[in-house]
Amino acid sequence: MVNAPVIDALKHDLKAEAARLGFATVGFAPAEDDALRAARLHDWIAAGHHGSMQWMEDRADVRQGPQSMWPEARSVIALGMSYAPEVDPLALEGEAEKARISVYAQGRDYHDVVKKALKALARWLVAEAGRRGLDEPSLKVFVDTAPVMEKPLGEAAGIGWQGKHSNLVSREHGSWLFLGAIYTTVPFAPDEPHDDRCGSCTACQQACPTDAFPQPYVVDARRCISYLTIEHKDPIPEEFREAMGNRIYGCDDCLAVCPWNKFAETAARHKAFAPREDLVAPDLLELLRLDDAAFRQKFSGSPIKRIGRNRFVRNCLIAAGNSGNASLAPVVDALRDDPDPVVAEAATWARAKLTAVP
Ligand code: B12
Ligand code: SF4
Ligand code: SF4
Numbered sequence: 278m279v280n281a282p283v284i285d286a287l288k289h290d291l292k293a294e295a296a297r298l299g300f301a302t303v304g305f306a307p308a309e310d311d312a313l314r315a316a317r318l319h320d321w322i323a324a325g326h327h328g329s330m331q332w333m334e335d336r337a338d339v340r341q342g343p344q345s346m347w348p349e350a351r352s353v354i355a356l357g358m359s360y361a362p363e364v365d366p367l368a369l370e371g372e373a374e375k376a377r378i379s380v381y382a383q384g385r386d387y388h389d390v391v392k393k394a395l396k397a398l399a400r401w402l403v404a405e406a407g408r409r410g411l412d413e414p415s416l417k418v419f420v421d422t423a424p425v426m427e428k429p430l431g432e433a434a435g436i437g438w439q440g441k442h443s444n445l446v447s448r449e450h451g452s453w454l455f456l457g458a459i460y461t462t463v464p465f466a467p468d469e470p471h472d473d474r475c476g477s478c479t480a481c482q483q484a485c486p487t488d489a490f491p492q493p494y495v496v497d498a499r500r501c502i503s504y505l506t507i508e509h510k511d512p513i514p515e516e517f518r519e520a521m522g523n524r525i526y527g528c529d530d531c532l533a534v535c536p537w538n539k540f541a542e543t544a545a546r547h548k549a550f551a552p553r554e555d556l557v558a559p560d561l562l563e564l565l566r567l568d569d570a571a572f573r574q575k576f577s578g579s580p581i582k583r584i585g586r587n588r589f590v591r592n593c594l595i596a597a598g599n600s601g602n603a604s605l606a607p608v609v610d611a612l613r614d615d616p617d618p619v620v621a622e623a624a625t626w627a628r629a630k631l632t633a634v635p
Contacts (some may be wrong), residue, residue, distance in 0.1 A: 279464055280410075280411065281466075282347055282466065282598075283409050283410070283464060283508040284411070284465060284472060284620050285412060285466060286409075286468070287402075287405060287406065287409060287411070287436055287463070287465075288305065288465050288466065289404075290405065291354070291398070291402060292301070293339060294398060295356060295398055296453070298394040298397055298398055298467050299390075299547045299548075299549075300357065300358055300360060300394065300398075300457075301357055301358060301359040301447075301449070301450055301454065301545045302356070302436045302437075302447060302449065302450065302545075303354060303356050303357075303467065304353070304354075304355050304434030304435040304436040304438065304468045304528065305352055305353070305354055305434055305435075305465045305468050306352070306355060306430055306432070306433035306434035306435075306467050306468070306470070307346075307351070307353070307433075307467045308344060308347055308350035308351050308353050308460055308461075308531065309342065309343065310341060310342025310343065310344045310476065310606040311433070311601075313340055314341070314342065314426065314429045315341035315345075316610070318337060318340060318341050318355070318426065318516050318573050319337060319341070320423070320424055320549060321326050321495065322337055322489075323333050324497075325496070325499070326444075326491075326496065326498055326499065327448065328498045328499040328504060328508070328509065329508065329509060329510070330498065330504075330508055333415050333541035334426035337424075338466070339424040340424035340426055340462035341424075341426070342426075342624045343430075343447045343460055345503065346417075346424065346460070346566040347417060347460055349415065349462055350417075350461065350462065350464040351377065351433060351462050351463060351464040351465075352434055352458070352460075352461050352463065352464060352467070353430050353433070353456050353458055353460055354398075354434070354458065354459040354460065354461065354465070355427070355434035355456065355457075356391075356398075356431050356436075356456070356459070357393070357431065357436050357437070357445070357447065357450065357454035357455065357456055357459045357552055358387070358390070358391055358394070358454065358458075358550075359450045359453055359454055359486050359541070359542075359545040359546045359547060359550075360380060360381055360387070360453050360454075360456045360547065360550040361379045361450060361451065361453040361538075361541040361542065361543045361545065361546045362453065362552070363543050364557075365533070365535050365623065366379070366380050366529040366532075366533045367534075368524065369523065369531070369558055370523075371522065371523070372523060372558075373523075373524060373559060373600040373601055373602040374561060374600070374602060375558045375559065375560065375561065376523050376524075376525045376555050376558075376559050376561050376593060376596050377522070377523050377524045377525065378525060378526045378527070378557075378559065378581070379503070379524070379526060379527030379528055379529045380453070380529050380532075380552070381455070381525050381527060381529075381550075381580070382527055382556070382579065382580045382581050383548040383550075383553055383556045383557060384415055384549055384550035384551055384552055385550065385578055385579070386456045386578060386579060386582075387420070387421075387550070387580065388420055388422070388578040388580065389578075390547060390549045390550070391420040391421075391457045392418065392420050394456070394457075395418040395419075395420060395457045395459060395484050396418055396629050398418075398459065398625050399416045399418050399459060399469060399590035400473060402414060402416065402459075402461070402463070403416070403443045406463065411463070412462075414461050414462050414463045415459045415461065415462045415626070416459055416460065416461045416462075417441075417459070417557070418457070418458075419457065419458045419459075419460070420455070420456070420457040420458075421456075422535070425458055425460075426504065427457070427458055428443065428445045428447075428456065430443065430458055430505075431456050431458075432446045432470060432471050433467075433470045433625075434467070434468055435468040435470055435471045436468075436471065437450075437471055438456075438471040438472060438473045438474060438475075439473075439494060440452070440481065440494075440535060440537075441475050441478070441479065441481055441482055441490070441493040441494055441497045442481035442482070442490070442496070442531035442532065442535070443494055443495065444531075444532060446475075446535060446537050447537070447582055448474065448537065448539075448540060449540055449541070449542070449545070450541050450542075450545060451532075451535055451537045451538035451540060452532035452533075452535045452537070452538060452541075453532070453538065453541050453546075458527040463495075463623050464570065465629045472549075474537070475493075475581060476627065479493070479533035479536040480536065481516075481532070481534055481535060482531075483534075484530045484531055484533075484534040485530060485531055485571040486502065486520040486521070486522065486528075486530060487500045487501065487502055487517050487520045487521075488500060489501040489502075500517065501523050501527035501528070502520075502521055502527070503528045505517055505528045506521070506524065506525060506527060506528070506584075506588075507526065507527060507583075507588075511573075511619060512591075512619050512622050513591070513592075513595060513623070518595050518598065518599070518626070519599060521592075521596070521599065522593050522596070523561070523596040523599060523600065524541075524592075524596070524600055525564070525589070525593050526581055526584070526589070526592065539602055553579070555575075556579070561596055561597055561602075561605060562592060562604075562605060562608060564589075564590075564593045565590065565593050565594070565597060565605070565608045565609065565612065566608060567586060567589070567590065569586045570587065572585075572586035572589060572590075573586075576589075579587065586597075587615075587617040587620050588619075589618060590612065590615075590620050590623075591617075591620050591623045591625070593610060593620050593624035594609065594620065594626070594627045595623060595626075596626065597609050597612065597627045597631070598623075598627030598628075598629075598630035598631065599630075600631075601632070603631055605627075605631065606628065606631045606632075609627045609628050609631060610624070610628055611622055611624075612624035613625050
């Protein structure tokens with residue numbers, strides 16, 4: 278039997294516990310599939326917007342909604358952790374000796390931080406439900422890697438809305454939230470879905486260096502610098518190389534120009550996401566010299582470690598080619614003989630660009 282007053286009190290206390298664990302926001306949605314959301318996911322994949330992310334295609338039928346993954350689920354708890362930056366993420370644009378690492382990757386790996394907090398919240402929920410005489414709940418926790426559409430679920434749970442850059446925007450935290458979700462058998466009363474507050478603004482679409490938005494709210498990953506620098510394993514298509522500038526890991530441009538960021542309090546940022554000093558404005562020259570062992574050591578505990586040395590150095594070479602900085606030529610030259618063909622090809626491209634420097 279559903280004991281609504283006890284579940285409502287549990288929901289109230291769960292919000293306080295989530296805040297204690299470092300979440301900046303939490304909301305509740307019914308664990309229902311939504312036909313429009315599912316159709317848009319399938320359309321996105323049919324259009325090829327996922328590029329080489331085959332895992333998006335393989336599990337699209339599960340990703341499309343909570344019921345498709347787990348029919349026993351009754352509620353979705355959507356959570357956000359803030360990583361609001363203190364300085365303008367676009368400040369290093371065009372700096373010849375420096376590289377740009379997106380804000381989300383300058384601190385500790387959010388997968389680890391958010392997952393740990395989600396698990397702690399899940400344990401709290403099981404213990405509290407038992408203490409309050411409710412049936413033992415089942416739960417599943419997710420951050421990023423599972424076939425779950427975290428952004429639309431966050432919108433359904435009222436913690437923000439999907440902006441025209443497609444990410445979840447919060448009135449209090451702007452574009453700077455990592456998302457996580459818990460599916461549970463507890464039938465929590467849902468919160469109101471968030472309404473769209475983009476209005477006539479188009480700042481994010483205009484800011485995109487590679488024109489990655491075929492229409493508002495939709496990203497073609499194949500054109501997105503985040504995808505090209507993190508997910509894409511092969512040589513970066515020539516048409517995007519110059520537009521990448523000095524971005525070597527991810528991209529913040531569409532997030533950073535969002536007017537809602539002015540309400541984002543860095544005080545709400547989880548302390549684990551404070552930027553590492555050496556990753557705020559790293560020297561391209563130093564990064565180009567990383568071998569496998571040095572790469573692993575430098576990026577231990579950072580999300581950057583996931584892409585491996587070769588892909589990382591490939592990205593740095595594109596930035597070197599764009600730098601117009603002839604003093605990088607010797608280190609670029611040396612990488613033309615790199616055993617990895619993708620690195621070697623990027624070095625040849627960068628060297629030719631630097632030769633053209635007057
Ligand atoms: C695949 C993926 C990517 C891909 C594809 C991006 C994308 N837009 O989907 C790439 C590698 C490009 C990427 C990049 C980034 N990502 Co990413 N990514 C994901 C992942 C794993 C899946 C997203 C997904 O399901 N995409 C499929 C598409 C179809 O979903 P969608 O974008 O929600 O699409 C909806 C809209 O297009 C909408 N729609 C379509 N047409 C229309 C029309 C109208 C009128 C409307 C209203 C809506 C609408 O319907 C679709 C379905 O509902 C999620 C984690 C997760 N499990 O959810 C993280 C996630 C979305 N990424 C995240 C981040 C931080 C980023 C980057 C900012 C990282 C960076 N700094 O480089 C960039 C941002 C680029 C961008 N503008 O999107 C965060 C976003 C947090 C937030 N506040 O929203 C997530 C949630 C990870 C996390 N757990 O925190 N990412
Ligand atoms: S992350 Fe950068 S490249 Fe990707 S859509 Fe946003 S502005 Fe464009
Ligand atoms: S920049 Fe403008 S259009 Fe883009 S998400 Fe923010 S408010 Fe919406």
